[in-house]
Amino acid sequence: MKRFHLPLLIMALVAMSLTMFYHKAFNLGFPLTPAQTTSNWIVEARVGFEPTGGAVTARVFIPDQPRGLAILDENFISRGYGLTTGLVGENREAVWTTRQPSGRQVLYYRTTVYRLDRDRRGEDPYPGPVSPPQWEEPYASAAEEVITRVRARSADITSFATVLVRDLKQEPDENISLFVSSSDSDRAKVRTAIDLLAGARIPARMAHGIPLTERSRDLQLQTWLEVHNTREWVPINIHDGSVGYPENFMVWWYGDEDPVRLNRARNPQISFAVTQNYMDAIDVAQQRAQVMDSWLMDFSLFNLPVQTQNMYRVLLLVPLGAMIIVLLRNIVGIQTFGTFMPVLIALSFRETELLGGIILFTLIVSLGLAIRFYLDRLKLLLVPRLASVVIVVIMLMLTLSILSHNLGIEHGLSVALFPMVILAMTIERMSIVWEEHGPSDAIRQGIGSLAVAAAAYLLMINPTIDHLFFVFPELLLIALAVTLLLGRYTGYRLSELVRFKAFKGEKAS
Structure with a gap:
């Protein structure tokens, strides 16, 4: 045993060192080169509404582990309101409450996000085949014809969804025209695609997000279709059937609900503003470690005085x-x-x-x-x-x-x-x-x-x-x-x- 003591000690030291190094470099994001900066975006959602009398409750969807991004910091700006956050189904929501508001009310949610080198969420659990809608005639026959035609030109779930979206976008025939029209909004088209995909037992959902640009105000929400291919949710552009979100796209919430739901208030409005920012990569990694509550930061040299x-x-x-x-x-x-x-x-x-x-x-x-x-x-x-x-x-x-x-x-x-x-x-x-x-x-x-x-x-x-x-x-x-x-x-x-x-x-x- 003595002859293996030193080799085992050497391997233990190397393994311990590489484990901590990997965690700090790839999970916490500490840079491997000096003077490295990283880009992040400050995203602000402005929510406005008018109270109608009595206690007001405002429920607003906020991002939760957006795909390809991570939340570095977030702030809720409201005066005289109570605040709670929690998960509701697939979404995370903030609930503002107050007793006697007067005049038009404005609430702010501000978050700082950064792009991940790789998505850490892993595989999404497969929800299983969905039940087909109960259509009446002539919608049932038209849906069956559309699904049969799309299935003949596709090879898997993803290609089925892309072919379907392109068929809905093209000049509609007599079957497709029963479901969509040229005046339909993106949300209506996604809703129709979800129903037709359900006819093929394919799970799908609606996603809403904003593009992260260098500097923009009054950004318009974009609605996307996502289908599950038994391993993960795959985003589909409802306009051209392309697969995958564009670079620097932030999903805000899922589903067909509105992002703002009010109790004893009316005229909800939500607007988004984005500003790109550059920070020292070490500062970003330190904030990230604090958010993740990493114990390694308790032993970091950055906690010492500058002279030390x-x-x-x-x-x-x-x-x-x-x-x-x-x-x-x-x-x-x-x-x-x-x-x-x-x-x-x-x-x-x-x-x-x-x-x-x-x-x-x-x-x-x-x-x-x-x-x-x-x-x-x-x-x-x-x-x-x-x-x-x-x-x-x-x-x-x-x-x-x-x-x-x-x-x-x-x-x-x-x-x-x-x-x-x-x-x-x-x-x-x-x-x-x-x-x-x-x-x-x-x-x-x-x-x-x-x-x-x-x-x-x-x-x-x-x-x-x-x-x-x-x-x-x-x-x-x-x-x-x-x-x-x-x-x-x-x-x-x-x-x-x-x-x-x-x-x-x-x-x-």
């Missing part, structure tokens, strides 16, 4: 840099001074930029190394010698900053961002390697440290990686899993394959 967020934007990249060091040391075989020194130097490069940072780092280490060799002649103990090196490093940094400022080289001012203790330890370590293994090994490790720091810097300044690790900190679990996996690698390093290439040739010969 900025600090973690840097700290979250340190594990990534550590993983790069493990990869380059254990797999490639690059030698460095210490394990974390290249990561800290890479963080300093974020402020100094790569070329300026390499020049400043090389200059300070070279000068510090020369002074360190001088301190050797003084025969100092270890701790005083290290303290002396730290003091010298700070003095060198101060001198470089002053000189660069006087010379107008602003990059030199950022030398103060280098971790002075790490520089002192690097100088100490380099001097020991110089003495024990010679200058070539010391220079090789110094160049290796700079190369690893440069590689980590190039990865850590990538805005996409910065964004991903801040928005999805669970990706650190994958970095941990990769580091644990590399920790068991005991094979040849790439540098060793190059180094022992000559021996391989001799063995083959």
Whole structure:
């Protein structure tokens, strides 16, 4: 069992990370790239009516999980009214009540919706075959003739509905003319299509919605036909028989009822206005998570103060840099001074930029190394010698900053961002390697440290990686899993394959 402990741990870490990442990216909608915006629409319904005396009740259909869209926010604007919402059959309705209204009344419902990348509602339950209407003659014979003719030219439920709608739209013959006329409204045509589809035992319903445009007022409601193909409801355009709603279409309610029903009031009117808006994708995802009451938002970095967020934007990249060091040391075989020194130097490069940072780092280490060799002649103990090196490093940094400022080289001012203790330890370590293994090994490790720091810097300044690790900190679990996996690698390093290439040739010969 012990041999499987580490592989199981690695798989558990990866699975946990990918699960949280998938939920936040595809269910909550957190963006995968920085500075991403998402479009949404503010839809407003204005309901007006005139009280006739006594307590008034106004029932208004409002959207409930519209197809291809999701509700981000909604507001009910009314003064002096009580409000309840609930489901009534296939629809959701808002019920406004008040006791003694006077004068014309106006109520507002406002919602913010956004488009989903995919519809999350799944399959709609099949209501089953419907009972055919009880027509009298000559309507029964005409309906049977129309249904028989349409069935002969269709292959399934959807094509049956499209052929029927087109037949109703074309110049009607003597059978169709019994059911429709050119002066019929869209609602009447959909009602007729539903009855004829019921004659073929096909469930159908009426849908009402509005197009989501960039900016519009007094939008007209559009009436559509929907048929159930045993898996889902399929929308059919009543004008031409085309299948599917147009892009950015919002279904408001289903059925043949009016959207506003009044008690002790008259002259109901409803109008719609739409405005398209663009928001930062992260803000939209946060609001979406609050609407969905996601527990992940309780552990989100976005709840921290801005100053703390900025600090973690840097700290979250340190594990990534550590993983790069493990990869380059254990797999490639690059030698460095210490394990974390290249990561800290890479963080300093974020402020100094790569070329300026390499020049400043090389200059300070070279000068510090020369002074360190001088301190050797003084025969100092270890701790005083290290303290002396730290003091010298700070003095060198101060001198470089002053000189660069006087010379107008602003990059030199950022030398103060280098971790002075790490520089002192690097100088100490380099001097020991110089003495024990010679200058070539010391220079090789110094160049290796700079190369690893440069590689980590190039990865850590990538805005996409910065964004991903801040928005999805669970990706650190994958970095941990990769580091644990590399920790068991005991094979040849790439540098060793190059180094022992000559021996391989001799063995083959």
